Amino acid sequence: MRILIEGRPGVGKTTAVRALADGLSDRTVTGFTTREMREGGTRVGFVLDTLDGRHGVLAHVDFPGPPRVGRYGVDLGVMEELALPALRAVSSRWDAGGGLPDPVVLIDELGRMELSCPGFQDTVRSLLEAPVDLVATVHVHRDPFTDALKERDDVEVIHLSQANRDTLPSKLAARLQSR
Template sequence: MFKHVFLTGPPGVGKTTLVQKACEALVSSGVGVEGFYTEEVREGGRRVGFDVVTMTGERGHLSRIRDVAGASHGRREYTVGQYVVDLPSFENLALPLFRNVGSAAGASRKVFVIDEIGKMELFSQSFIRSVRQTLDGSSCTILGTIPIPKGKPLGLVEEVRSRRDVKVFTVSKENRNAILQDILAALQDCLKHTA
């Protein structure tokens, strides 16, 4: 019996788009949706970083390329390739969402979106703890995304992938236009068991 649904697949294949379509359908059918997704930020045609966007429309930095990130002022820098992760900004926006969904009043018939559990997000130990708590919690269904394995295994990502209560869909260019109904069916099934 699955409790959570995760999408995986290569970068840019359409995971976030599917999460957004699934959320629209869930909201139309009366299911509450909370959480966040990440969105690339472009300036003058080039990608300058990523933002975290909550379901209620709040937005903050997740990362910026080095030349627009500003000076670190001696603070420890967390980087992924050319991107400098803005850990305080990410944590200020994302962590309160977990606290809310974890409360008894906020949890049932609700889907909590975590898009994504990736290298940048995993610099936050508080985020890792919050994800684990939500995965283990009794009444909330997660719709999340994880990257495909590449290079050094990412602890929490592999943990999620191998959990018996997580249904993982692998998104490809071939199936991305046909997989939404299967994702929604899996989520409805999860919700039946957590309601």
């Protein structure tokens, strides 16, 4: 199962992925989510949280970059040190003939900051070829990489909205638990 949860900023994509992770008690889950950093009510950056409990500041207004995404400098080392090892471990285990029991990979998100990491796109492509279930959030904005993923025959795109954001995680968890 390969699912992209597409939604506008602020609709609840991260919240949905975190709720989905909580609902997958019978599966091996790996991946990451991102969350805003705020100071005095103003967004100043983003933290990357792995599903195994590690975290680091992915982007911040005070980081020099490159790369820069909008007003944020991105620390590619956080992607390389935290996000990619867990993702690559899943795909490399399958390449080597091993595996994890019932792996589900959750990625929040396939966004401009994350995609600025050179190895991230290749890792996502590898995961799409591995026999693992993958759920990722994606922005609605046009991007060559994410547009190509949305067009794949083996990828289901689900649009997240205020109308379905509270029920979608449990529906997806039930689908993934029954596999």
